[in-house]
Amino acid sequence: MNLKELSQILGLSQTTVSRALNGYPEVGEATRRRVQEAAAAHHYRPSTRAKGLATGRAMAIGHVIPVSTRHEIVNPVFADFIAGAGETYAAKGYDMILSVVDDDREARTYRDIAAKRNVDGILVHGPELNDPRIALLTELGLPFVVHGRASGVALPYSWLDVNNTRAFRRATDFLLDLGHRRIALVNGLEEMDFAARRRRGYEAALLARGVAPDPALMRSSEMTENYGHEAAAEMLRLPDPPTAFLTASMISALGVRRAIEDAGLKMGRDVSIVTHDDDLGYLRNGDGADPIFTATRSSVREAGRLAAAMLLELVADPDRTPRSRLMEATLVVGQSTGPAPQQAQAALSQRR
C-alpha cells in the first residue's frame, strides 16, 4: 500500500492524504479522520526512502561501533548504550544504523557515511585523548554527539559523559576515609579518554591527602577478568602490597576478587574493592549493590537515551552551538567495605 493507492481508494489527491497524515492544519477535520482511518485499516506506512528523498532528511542516526579483529569481544556497555539510544529514536520516528568497523579504518567509514547521506547525524563512541574523528566530522558538517570526551581536542563539539574524574576521586576518598593508604588502581586502556580521567581523579584524591601515587600500584589494560586477576595477583606479591583495589569495571573486579581469594586473604577484612559499574546489570544483585562490592555506578542506558536526544536536537538545528552534559555517578556501598565499615557509612552520608 502506497500513497497513490491509498489516495485512489479515498478519492482524494495524494497531497491531501499526505497533509492529513502529517498533521498539516489546512485539512478538514472530517477528511483527516477519514484518511487516518483508511491508513490504519490498510496498514499504510510511508516509504522511508521516498520520504527521505523528498525531504532531504534520512530520519536515521548512525552509530559506528569499532571492533578489533584481534579479540573477538565487543565492549558490552555498547549494548546498553545503544538500547537507550534506540528508545529515543523509536519515540521520535528515527532509525538507527549501525556500522561495524575495524578500528583502524574508521576515517574512511565516516567519509562514506557522510557521502551516502543515509543518516542525519552520528553518535561517536569510545573517544581517545586526541580523537581525529571530531575534526573530521566537524569538517564534513555532519551533526554529531560524542559519548565521552576527547581531552586533547580544542574544537567545540557536543558531548555527554559520566563524571569519571569525580567518581574515581570520590571512590578513592572513600577508601582513604577507611584508613587505606596502599590503594591500587586497576584501570582501563589509558589511550581512552575516560581511563585517563579516572586516573586523574584517583591521583587527585591521593595527593590531596599527601599520599604519593605509587606507579607499582597502577595498571592499565583492556578490562577482562583475567587482567584483573593477573594485575591484582602481582601487586599482592609486592613487599608492600595494597590493602584496597579500585577497579574500572565489574568484570575486572571479579578477577581481582579471585586473586584476593587465591592469596588466602578475606575480602573486606584484609583487602577491599571499590569498582565502577557501568550498568552491567548481569553482575548486580537486584536493585541493590552486589553485597561484596562497593561501587560507583552510572546508568549507561540512560546515557544512551540522553545522548540520542541531544543529537536529535542538533539534527533539527545544526547551527545551534554545541552543548555538553555531565552525568554524575553514584557511590553505592556494599557489605564488606574494609577496616571500618561504620566509618565508611558515615563518610558516605556526609558526601552525598
Add this chain to the structure above:
Amino acid sequence: MNLKELSQILGLSQTTVSRALNGYPEVGEATRRRVQEAAAAHHYRPSTRAKGLATGRAMAIGHVIPVSTRHEIVNPVFADFIAGAGETYAAKGYDMILSVVDDDREARTYRDIAAKRNVDGILVHGPELNDPRIALLTELGLPFVVHGRASGVALPYSWLDVNNTRAFRRATDFLLDLGHRRIALVNGLEEMDFAARRRRGYEAALLARGVAPDPALMRSSEMTENYGHEAAAEMLRLPDPPTAFLTASMISALGVRRAIEDAGLKMGRDVSIVTHDDDLGYLRNGDGADPIFTATRSSVREAGRLAAAMLLELVADPDRTPRSRLMEATLVVGQSTGPAPQQAQAALSQRR
C-alpha cells in the same frame, strides 16, 4: 557531489556515468576508467535512498532487539552476534538497521518494518518455543533468518543455531564420567527455545545412565550472577546436595562459584562447575579456558557472520527453500574438573 554534478563535470550523461560505476558491459573501457577516477577524486557515493527508491531494494537488513523496561540489561551476547553480522553486511555493502523494542509490542514492529520497506530482510533474535514472529514474517513475505530455533513452530524457515542439546548432553556426560551423580542444572529462562534444548540434553545424558533427573536440582531464570548465587546456595543446603553444577552462562557460573566458596567448599575438589560460554571473552582467560572452569563454547561472532550471510542469500533469492545450519560447541576442559581430572581428560579425548 551527486550523479548529476559528476556527469556534468565529465561531460557525460547521468546514464553513462551510472553504467560505468555499476559495471555495465556496454561502457567503453577508457570511459569507465575516466569515470571511476573522477568519482574517486570527488568522493562520490550514490545516495542510498535514491538508489533504493529506484531499484526497489533497501540495501539494508533489520535486527530487532527486544528489551524489557523492567531490567536495564541487554543480553550481552547480542553485541557479539551483531558485530559478526555487521562484518558480513559491511563486506556486501549492506546497512544494518537496529530497532530496539519493548518485548511485548514486537508484532507491531515487524508489521511496521515491512510496511516502511526500509530493509530487505530481518534477522530474528531470541526465539521462544512457540514464537509467533515466524508465522508473521512468513505471512508478510519478508525474508528472514532466525538465530536459534522455535521448536514449537511447524512452518519451514531458515535458521542458524548452536547445537545446545548436544553441548549440554556432552557436558553432562563429562561430569557423569567423572563419577558425579548429583548434577545441578542452573538454566536460563525456559520459555527460550535454547534453554529448553539445553535441559533436554542434560536430561537425556542422565537418563542414558539411569540417573533420574531431580527437579530439586533444576532451576530456570534470567542469567545473572545473583541468580547463580542464590540457586546454588539453596541447592547446597539440600540434605543431598549436588556435587557438580552445569550452568548456562559464565555470568551465572560466577555466582555459583561464589555460593560454593560461601559454603566453605573447594571448587574442583568438593564441587565442580561446567558452564556454557557464549563468547563472553571478557570472562575468558586469553585463548584458553578460564583455569577454574570447564566450558562448552560457541563463537557468537561467527554465528552472526554466518547468519547474516544466509540472510543475504535469501534476500537475493526470496523463493529459495529455507536452509538451516547447526554449529557445534566445543568442550573446553579447565583445571579443576572434580573428583578425577585424569579420568576426565581421557573421557574428553575419546569424545572428540
Add this chain to the structure above:
DNA sequence: ATGAAAGCGCTAACAT
C-alpha cells in the same frame, strides 16, 4: 557506446 526520458513514492511550492 552513449543519451533522453520516464519513474520509484513521497513532499512542497504554487495554484484554485
Add this chain to the structure above:
DNA sequence: ATGTTAGCGCTTTCAT
C-alpha cells in the same frame, strides 16, 4: 480546504 505539478537522486527502458 483541496488539487496540480515539479522535483529529490538514482536506475532503467528505449532510442540512436
